[in-house]
Amino acid sequence: MSNKVPITVAHGDGIGPEIMDATLKIILAAGAQLEIDTIEIGEKVYLRGNSAGIEPGAWDSLRRTKVFLKAPITTPQGGGYKSLNVTTRKTLGLYANVRPCISYHPFVKTLHPKMDIVIIRENEEDLYAGIEHRQTDEVYQCLKLITRPGSEKIIRYAFEFARANGRKKVTCFVKDNIMKLTDGLFHKVFDEIAAEYPD
Template structure:
């Protein structure tokens, strides 16, 4: 099977981790019947400085035409790049796994859960106003988007052998918006009697995710709560450097490591590409190439477990390219 993959390296360490990941994907071609056609498109701070726009039309068109997209990171232009792409292509589900890997220092090594975050509305609709001494942002929640994201969470649980879905809200205070979200959540939950359904107020959810992450399997919530809680759970398993993610819709996807552009180490060749590689594994899983996805994840895990090749953030002295070579060898 041949896939057209749009690459959006972006800023800072983005090109380095994408190059390392492409090296692994090219090695995967030799082990499977998969072929990749990679096309690179411009995005981010540097592109805005060069052309005046952080998200050129050519990039939008390239993402639209591709079978899947791998995005790395941008600097200060996230609001002008990844947010519009999520909304433009209706990538309504943000997938944020939190999983502890061997060889990576973790506060809670027993953590293994998935946060399913609504990705198109809430405060991220960017509706609001600013006056000299006052400001407001409008929180938009719809029944349609709430129902859709909760259904995605239950379908994910069903497909991955999970037995529990936790719906996180703040309906005790945000009675209009989260009240509507909960109505949709409860309606969907009734369609899946074989899966345990739990509701938690976001305050309690935050505390329990830190204290007892093993109680959670699949967490579904609205956009901003999911944005915050997913970084909390990343902190349990070694930080954002090891955190992959996906933005998916019914027919399109953009997968990305969660870490930022890390300008302090950009160009030094020491960035950890593991999160980008794991994001590529998630991308393959979305493309229904489950075996290939497992091969990449298992190769990354093998390198981490052996501990012979580690980038500085993992306590080693190896280069990005050396980590990539080790993963290729592990394949």
């Protein structure tokens, strides 16, 4: 049995291949043992008539490896094309966008040497649901979708992440003074779930 970690790699479009080549060189030079499965996504796939930007067989690789290293891709402008990033999130249930922000002080000069936060953002709802339409030639509208189940899922994820990683504080950022219904629901669900995590 191989000790290599299976990983799906997409070289992307534009500057993507150059970025991916450099990224892989760094990762491999650091000693990572990878079993790389390369898939094609983005502009070339769109231009072959696939409006999703990804071939059906590529999903098998993503489900098998559970690791996706993706360079920037192009989504053609105009109607009929779907964002591959949104499609990937929805298809694979990647509802949590986890972004660590950690200071590298003293190796990197910073005004915030003790910074160590993690931002967890909802990836499938809110404006990321991508529900848009044109009212007139000069007016376009995007719907903000917030559901109780979606809110519960991401909020519980944030609290479980904090607990698993020894973090003592979870902060909710909303704009419920203006968006009283949508962000109001999210904030209400946050407060309900927060009560379950006194630690």
